[in-house]
Amino acid sequence: MAMWIQAQQLQGDALHQMQALYGQHFPIEVRHYLAQWIENQQWDLVDMDNPAEEAKAKRLLDNLVAELQMKAQLQGGEDGFLLKIKLGHYANQLKSTYDRCPLELVRCIKHILHSEQRLVQEATKVSCGSGVVAMDTLSQRHQQINQTFEELRLATQETENELRKLQHSQEYFIIQYQENLRIQAQLSSLSSLTPAERTQRESALQSKRATVESWLTTEASTLQKHRLDLAEEHQKTFSLLRKQQTLILDEELIQWKRRQQLAGNGGPHEGGLDVLQSWCEKLADLIWQNRQQIRRCEHLTQQLPLPGPMEELLNKLNADITDIISALVTSTFIIEKQPPQVLKTQTKFAATVRLLVGGKLNVHMNPPQVKAVIVNEQQAKALLKNESTHSESSGEILNNNCVMEYHQATGTLSAHFRNMSLKRIKRSDRRGAESVTEEKFTVLFEAQFSVGSNELVFHVKTLSLPVVVIVHGSQDNNATATVLWDNAFAETGRVPFIVPDKVLWHQLCEALDMKYKAEMHSERGLSEDNQVFLAQKAFTSSSNNPEDYRTMTISWAQFNRDSLPGRNFTFWQWFDGVVELMKRHLKPHWNDGAILGFVNKQQAQDMLLSKPNGTFLLRFSDSEIGGITIAWVAENPNKSGERMVWNLLPYTTKDFTIRSLADRISDLNHLLFLYPDRPKDEVFAKYYTPPLSKAVDGYVKPQIKQVVPEFTSPNPEPSAGAAMFLDQTASPSASHPNSFASYPSLSDNMLDPDGDFDLEDTMDVARHVEELLRRPMAKQWSSQQS
Template sequence: MAMWIQAQQLQGEALHQMQALYGQHFPIEVRHYLAQWIESQLWDSVELDNPAEETKAKRLLDNLVTELQRKAQLQGGEDGFLLKIKLGHYASQLKSTYDRCPLELVRCIKHILHSEQRLVQEATNASCGSGGQAMDTLSQRHQQINQAFEELRLATQETENELRKLQHSQEYFIIQYQENLRIQAQLSSLSSLPPAERTQRETTLQSKRATVEAWLTREASTLQKYRLNLSEQHQKTLGLLRKQQTLILDEELIQWKRRQQLAGNGGPHEGGLDVLQSWCEKLADLIWQNRQQIRRCEHLTQQLPLPGPMEELLSKLNSDITDIISALVTSTFIIEKQPPQVLKTQTKFAATVRLLVGGKLNVHMNPPQVKAVIVSEQQAKALLKNESTHSESSGEILNNNCVMEYHQATGTLSAHFRNMSLKRIKRSDRRGAESVTEEKFTVLFESQFSVGGNELVFHVKTLSLPVVVIVHGSQDNNATATVLWDNAFAEPGRVPFIVPDKVLWPQLCEALDMKYKAEMHSGRGLSEDNLVFLAQKAFTSSSNNPEDYHNMTISWAQFNRESLPGRNFTFWQWFDGVVELMKKHLKPHWNDGAILGFVNKQQAQDMLLSKPNGTFLLRFSDSEIGGITIAWVAENPNKPGERLVWNLLPYTTKDFSIRSLADRISDLNHLLFLYPDRPKDEVFAKYYTPPLSKVLCGMSGRFTTPNPEPSGGTSTFMDQTASPSVSHPNNFGVYPSDSMLDPDGDFDLEDTMDVARHVEELLRRPLANQWSSQQS
């Protein structure tokens, strides 16, 4: 209800915009009396493009109607009688309107709530500015655009008034001209009269004719001056329209598209399309009004030709304003919801296109059809250069035709492609070391429609963001690298789909941080230390100074074509493996700050050796994609008084699919404190599996228990299934044999056992016996 309280405080133009959101499709009284209920519902959880969500939308509609009916019944007394009838009527009206299309109700309310939020925010920013604080850039830009619209509105109103004056003056001129013709006819008929009478009448008529002709001469000059002045006013208005349109289309819309592209890397895409549509609709309305004025002026000129350059001037004005409206229509045919940028064949995908001025130009009166085809990079270049007039295809998309639908509640005209599928793809010859996952395609959407009674016909096209086509999930990792690089470093207005081969390291850091934060769904991204670690990995450097990397460049080959030294994977493949592991299994622990992650083995050793025995940390494996290892400090069993840092062989997604990180840490009794000094149960206990579930699921047996030392004098680990209720000694002095060390000095506590087999054996044994054997 807080939003509605703030919305009621709006004033001036903002208040008018808020009121315009409501109507028969959703009465403002419903918003007022159900404000708290409306704002408490999860409207944004409904996916409007998913028909399966219709059940959820229907439930919201039914609940809304029920709430209205309940509110109506609560009205009593003489004053409440009319309100009771009105609310009951609205309940029936909404039920009738949206019962067959409940998703449209959700679309309508989402549009209203988002618009109210925007208006309130803009008003808040403006009030802060008036109080002496600097308004943010966004508010200043919006204010500039709104002021320009007001100036255009006044200019258009002025030319309308002048045009009416011209029309009235011209109509009076024509009447006087007809009067002159009548006098001329009377003079011609005087020959039949007697001479005396003829002379008297002739003198009177000639005097009258002279007066009228003098007036006509003066008025013709005045009319010509009016026409020229009106033409100049229209030229000025067209200049303002061009300037405003350039600001909206070449700046605001381009910025929206850029935000949409960065959203593909996890950046915030704050919407704003409804605001853009309102601006584009205002532009369309003003352009169309001025175009109609110019055409009326042309008609007046044809009706009463006068000497002068008016025909040429009006022809030029007509041509200019037609160009302006053509640019507006073709530029506002946009992709609201992009197809997936990694596109797998034989897999269903969706997309939505929208014409931002469709409702204002009444395009929906004859709904146009939109077609989608997939084209190569070269075909896209040819289309943008107008070298290709027909849509060549590089593949076959099923369900690629869709009719645009007009949603009255939101005033949007859009086509929702819900069930497209790429049946096949035709690849071009690859260049040099380029792989199939570096080849870019794009989905071309095109349509044709007319406005003004077929007066203007538009053929519109728009290209999706670049897509990489894969045929197997194993290609997803490298395809994502291509998409991330393109989204991060594409320049506005580029030739498809050129991106720099090298970028500054801080630029790549920004892209990686954006991706990481998005996957973690958290504000905790990559710290400066994390980025230094990544720089050391990317450049095979040992410097810990962030400044050393600020002016360094990283190439695409270094990013995802050349393997890291001594490894069989690239920098990106390693990073993406970390992201996937964290996203699927370790996100809560990262957001809790429990995982340091980006720490190498030497750093881990330096950090842990200064801490008490049993202190441990979690770091990402250098040697394995998507692996995380536990490093901890303990005494060396072979050299009393010496302390060592040990590292487990990395855990991967496969391991955490069997048993969670928290439970594995719980199992390892020699791990006591999470670096720097947090008791492990304080950090991980909330994620532990309940005790009985642990036994039933099969514990991993990661407790280390000393065995009698073999003849070689080294200690080994033995797998032991145990209940967490059983106490275990501190096992700091128990370490693996050399045979369990990996080439990097890591080892695995369970590499001698098959976990699946262990669980199977455990479940075949009586629990009572198992508990007994554990305690013994």
């Protein structure tokens, strides 16, 4: 209800726009009396492109009607009688209107609520409590557009008034011209009169004819000047129309498309399409009014030809108006909902195209059919250069034809492709090291329709964002890399689908951060330390200074073509593995700040050795895609007084489908504090699985529990020494100098072999083999130590 209260405070043009949202399709009284109920419903959770959601929409409709009927019954007294009848009527009206198409009701209410929110936000930005105008650049630009529309409206109204005056003047001119012809006819008929009568009548008629001809001569010059002045005013209007259209189509619409592309990487894709449509409809209305005025000027000129350049001027005006309206119609055929950019064959997908001026130009009176075909880069280039007049295809899309539908509630003309499927794809020859997941295609949508009683015929086309076609889920990772790079670094107006081969490191970090935050549904993205860690991995560097990477560039090959040193996977494959793991299983722990993640083995060791035994942290595995390990500090069982850092074998998605991270941490009693000093139960207890219930029907349920053999003792109480350690820094003798590199290998392979296999690793193996074979190796151990 808070939104409705704010909406009622709108003034001026914003109030008129808000009122225009309502009508017979959804009365404003319904919005008023059910404001709280309407705003409490989750309209946005209904997927308009999924027919299966119709049942959910039907429940919302039934509940709305029931609420309205209940509100009507509550009205009492003399004043409430009429309202009771009115609300009951609205309940029946909504039921009959939307019962067969409940999704249209949802579409209508979503449109209303989003529009109200936009109007309220804009009004809030424009005015502040002290009366000082506080507008950002966006608001200023929108205000400029609205002011220009007002200028155009006044200019169009002015030329309309002048045209009417011209028409009246011309009609009177024609009447006087006919009068002059009548006088000439009378003079010709005087021959039958007597000389005396003829002289008297002739003198009067000659005088009258002279007066009329003099007026006609003067008025002809006036009419011609009037026509020329009107043509000049139309030229000024067209110049302003073209400027306004350039601002809307070449800036606002292009920026909307850019936001839509970045949304493919997880960026915020704020609406704004309804605002663009309202502007484009105003343009279409003004252009059409001016076009009609030009046609009337042509008719007047044909009706009364006068010497002068009018015909040439009208031809130019006609060319201008045709150019403007053609550009408007072809540019406003847009893709509202893009097809998936990683497109798997034999898999259903959806898309929505929309003509922003369709309703205003009455295109829906003869709704056009839209066809979708898939084309490759070369075909897309030819289409944009107008080198190809027919739609060549690089594959076969099933269910690729759809008729555009007009939605009365929202005033939109769109085609919803709900069940398309790519049956097959024809690939082109690849260049050099390029893989199939680097090849880009695009879905071409095209339609043909006419406006103005078939006066103007338009063949419109629009290309989707680049798509990468895959045939197996294993290709998804690399295909996503191609899409992310394209979305992040594509330039406006590029040749399809060229992107830079190298970008600055900080630009890539912005793209990765956007993707990461979107997948985590969190504002906690990649910190500066995280980005330094990623830079070290990408460039095989050891520098911890962020400034060292600021001017460095990373190539596509470094990103996702060449494997990382000593690994069989690329930088992106490692990063994407982390994202998938976090998204599927660890999102709440990341958002709680429980996972450090982007920490290497040496850093983890340095951090933990300054903390008491039992302190642990969670970091991503360096050696495995989509792996996370637990590192903790504990006593070295083989050397009294020596402390060391242990690393558990990395967990992957497969592990977490068996038992969750929180439960695994709960199982390990030797893990006491999450780095730096948070008791583990304080962090993870809310995610523990509740204890198993008692036996049912005589059966006892089994329980899975994680065990690390070397640390199977019961949960220890902190010793006096440990308590003292909390307040004291470890002395150099507290750790063996070589303990930084000590990572014992456990008997059940639960400990992480992550990292290089160095001398210390061989000693650990030797010690372990000694335990297994019971062979004395003291001499060999001593010689190696020396």
